[in-house]
Amino acid sequence: MFLTNVLLKKVKSKRIMVLMESMVSGHQFNYIRDRLADKLEMIRFDPYIQKEAVYYERRKIKSVK
Structure with missing residues (x-):
């Protein structure tokens, strides 16, 4: 294995941004977890x-630092 491959490896962030959606009306907002x-x-x-109203996590949007 080359040394450059080890040095350039990306580190996963510890937090992600997710889309939260209301079960009643469909209202949405972003949340970080x-x-x-x-x-x-x-x-x-x-x-x-x-x-x-109850909000549930719909999907992942992106990684956050």
Whole structure:
């Protein structure tokens, strides 16, 4: 193995940005979580229905430093 391959290896970040979506109205927002953590579900205020709603993690967007 060449030394340059070892030196240029990318390191995975410890956090990722995910898309959170409301189960009720479809409202979405971005959230940052640890890469090794479980998928998120949370209760948060939904501006479309003016009440609290359950949000779940829809998909990964990108890695964050």
